[in-house]
Amino acid sequence: MKPMIRGGICLNSHTEGCAAVVRRQIVYVKKNRNNREKPANAPKLALVLGCSTGYGLASRIALSFGYGTATVGVSLEKPATQNKSGTPGFYNNLAFDYEAAKVGLISKTLNGDAFSDESKAQTVDAVREIGKRIGKDGSPSKIDIVVYSLASPVRVDPKTGVMYKSVIKPIGAAFSGTTIDMTTGRLFTARAEPATEEEISDTVKVMGGEDWELWIDALQKADLLAANAKTIAYTYIGPELSWAIYKNGTIGRAKEDLERVCKAINAKFAGTERRAYISVNKALVTRASAVIPIIPFYVSCLFKVMKEKGLHEGCIEQAARLFDERLYAADVPFDEAGRIRIDDYETRYDVQKATADLMQSVTQENVLTATDIAGFRHDFLEVHGFDVQGVDYEENDGQ
Secondary structure, eight states, X not given: OXXXXXXXXXXXXXXXXXXXXXXXXXXXXXXXXXXOOOOTTOOSEEEEESOSSHHHHHHHHHHHHHHOOEEEEEEOOOOOOSSSOOOHHHHHHHHHHHHHHHTTOOEEEEESOTTSHHHHHHHHHHHHHHXXXXXXXXXXXXXXXXXXXXOOSEEEOTTTOOEEEOOOOOSSXXXXXEEEOTTTOOEEEEEEOXXXXXXXXXXXXXXXXHHHHHHHHHHHHTTOEEEEEEEEEEEOOOOGGGTTTTTTSHHHXXXXXXXXXXXXXXXXXXXSSOEEEEEEOOOXXXXXXXXXXXXXXXXXXXXXXXXXXXXXXXXXXXXXXXXXXXXXXXXXXXXXXXXXXXXXXXXXHHHHHHXXXXXXXXXXXXXXXXXXXHHXXXXXXXXXTOSOTTOOTTTOOOO
């Protein structure tokens, strides 16, 4: 079975490859927490929204295998059919539940549209069920942490039934910048036309904070949040050279809404020990990375620099550090805007300076050796269960 890549999108995935990546992340978490004392405030029950890939999956693994946390995960994934493999997240969820069950960890994964009222109702029931199982003295456990890590190109408003689609576009003016074709190493200029007002508002509707707030409202109404519950959502800022297409573009506008909602949730939490957080994470390769203008070029250069400096992290390293050194540390450090930063290695002056210098020096003649485009391509394939060390792709058909 071989990866099928069309236009920067991988159309298939490999079940054993995905399972191997999940197992590797579990090994990392166990090793990372070895000989570390478990925090007194470690969560007993977690809800992970968008649990199947990337930061959501890594968060669930870090909580479950790092602290023994019981988890409920929600994501929308597709199983295999006779003619098509399942989505990577479908296989990741299967692998996570299997590995958790092997060592007696409690987990329940719900496959459904997390934006819908139906999924919220099903999740409430699942949380109540697990809360009763792990509660003590007849008192059910409640949710200690809600991780909001949904990433979807579309969202159906549960109140109106209207479907909204997100776009990755600049605002106000067209954008152009150098990027790389990860399959060939070809450098070329990518261009994106500015978004319309409708595209901007639709992107905020899909990727902003409205649904996060609806989830917290539903959980509060059901009385399922612990007295000191935390909730966290993830964002990215990136270097100034990408701001036109990212921070100051449609995605950035949605992330601004996410921060607005964080403040709104904290206002609702006023007078309690509950707290909402935004975590700014580092650049990583996702299923969509290859099609965002300039990002493949920037990330390929960034990874080269960070690996040479011994600072590179993937999703699981970021998630483990977030919980161990931020959320469940004695003191939670914040930036001037009140956000948690685990992009601190990426944004270091020496890292950004070296990355910018490298980007200026790259030519078509040296791109394959000067950058880490090979690492970018590996990470992209690995997200789909391909190019994973130890997996025999000739013997396993991936179904």
